[in-house]
Amino acid sequence: MPSYIVLLGPPGAGKGTQAQVLSEKLGLVHISSGDIFRENLQAQTELGVRAQAFMNRGELVPDDLTIAMIRERLSRPDCQQGAILDGFPRTPAQADALSGILSQLGGKVDVVPYISVPAAVLIERLSGRWTCRAAGHVFHEKYNPPKVAGVCDFDGSELYQRDDDKAETVARRIQVYTDQTAPLIDYYQKRHLLAQIDGTQDIETVGQHLLDAVKQQR
Ligand code: AMP
DSSP states (O other): OOEEEEEBOOTTSSHHHHHHHHHHHHTOEEEEHHHHHHHHHHTTOHHHHHHHHHHHHTOOOOHHHHHHHHHHHHTSGGGTTEEEEESOOOSHHHHHHHHHHHHHTTOOEEEEEEEEOOHHHHHHHHHTEEEETTTOOEEETTTBOOSSTTBOTTTOOBEEOOGGGSHHHHHHHHHHIIIIITHHHHHHHHTTOEEEEETTSOHHHHHHHHHHHHHHHO
16 A cells, blocks of 8 residues: 655745655655646746746645646656655645545555744744755755755755745745644644654754654554
């Protein structure tokens, strides 16, 4: 049976960083809804053009567009063993849709590690974050610097600061998270799927707790 893991947490909690590590350790694909939107934006596809204004304001792309995109992604052959979802779902309606999609695929959400980090820490993390152009690998100028400034350790591509990691948009994204996504903590807790992890610890420690949580619940 396929294994699906949903990483929950505010923007800047470290979901992307941890999802990459977990993906290698478990041999499951890493699906980042934000990365898919950014790729579509760069390629100026119809989806990218429709998502652009919402992303630039730090708001959520409407559920219907987002759900259709994830449905398509999860139905590809590389998801046959399951997937690690990073950034989706972000609303209870998306979470309901996800369980419908997964049941059609013969699976279900197995565990929802929730990486918790206080808002003050998030602002500092997001505004110091640098992302690689080629594959979305993330670094932090202070907490997780690349070996060579401005260059991705993994693929040598250029690092850039995402438009929505600039100070004005960061505050909006955290507010949107609190209003629209934080209700998922309760949603998954009620379904006995939540595993809370303290995201203020160093990257390796968070990764170890995450792996423990996944192994316990799968
Ligand atoms: P992220 O890289 O996860 O921070 O996502 C960047 C932006 O993409 C978000 O601020 C939203 O505008 C959009 N986005 C990503 N995932 C979702 C989602 N599940 N629902 C709605 N919008 C999303």
